[in-house]
Amino acid sequence: MKRQQFDDILLKAVKESKSKLIIIGSQAFFAATQSDNIPGIVEMSDEVDIFPENISDIESIECSIGEKSEYFDRYGIYAHALEDIERHMLTEEWRDRLVTYKVKDGSHGSEYEVLCLSLRDVCINKLCFGRPKDYDFVSNVVSNGHISMEEIESLAGSVQSKYRNILRQNIEKAKEFILHHRAFGKAL
Numbered sequence: 360m361k362r363q364q365f366d367d368i369l370l371k372a373v374k375e376s377k378s379k380l381i382i383i384g385s386q387a388f389f390a391a392t393q394s395d396n397i398p399g400i401v402e403m404s405d406e407v408d409i410f411p412e413n414i415s416d417i418e419s420i421e422c423s424i425g426e427k428s429e430y431f432d433r434y435g436i437y438a439h440a441l442e443d444i445e446r447h448m449l450t451e452e453w454r455d456r457l458v459t460y461k462v463k464d465g466s467h468g469s470e471y472e473v474l475c476l477s478l479r480d481v482c483i484n485k486l487c488f489g490r491p492k493d494y495d496f497v498s499n500v501v502s503n504g505h506i507s508m509e510e511i512e513s514l515a516g517s518v519q520s521k522y523r524n525i526l527r528q529n530i531e532k533a534k535e536f537i538l539h540h541r542a543f544g545k546a547l
């Protein structure tokens with residue numbers, strides 16, 4: 360998804376919601392940087408993970424812009440409304456690092472705000488899950504200079520204790536992945 364598509368789907372989500380929205384997945388990258396150097400892994404995604412602070416907004420978001428909606432059929436992107444943000448293995452004080460992202464409604468001149476996880480918190484979240492696509496994401500944002508492994512590692516101790524060991528293992532795997540690709544001159 361391109362930045363304009365991200366803005367469009369967020370505008371639709373804001374209009375469907377009665378509460379603050381928090382973006383937690385890879386698409387939070389758009390809020391973390393205004394760079395034109397967008398890693399391909401970010402643009403390949405067709406999904407925005409949205410947590411509405413009012414749980415009653417989930418159904419309206421899923422119906423209007425979810426995976427089974429006409430919006431997805433028409434534009435090829437969708438929002439996934441999450442019920443429980445805490446199960447996404449977030450760090451302590453993640454709310455203190457939320458990034459405000461402004462979405463403009465060109466037809467009315469209105470401006471809306473959504474909150475997005477910081478890039479460090481997104482990377483920690485991805486490395487807690489440790490799926491191949493998560494390593495790809497972290498490797499791409501590190502290799503493209505948007506964040507360093509040191510910045511990511513600085514939050515490792517603030518993850519729930521039950522996830523710390525797997526996170527440390529996955530951080531090491533991500534470092535190896537980055538080194539391997541650099542050694543063989545492969546583009547990420």
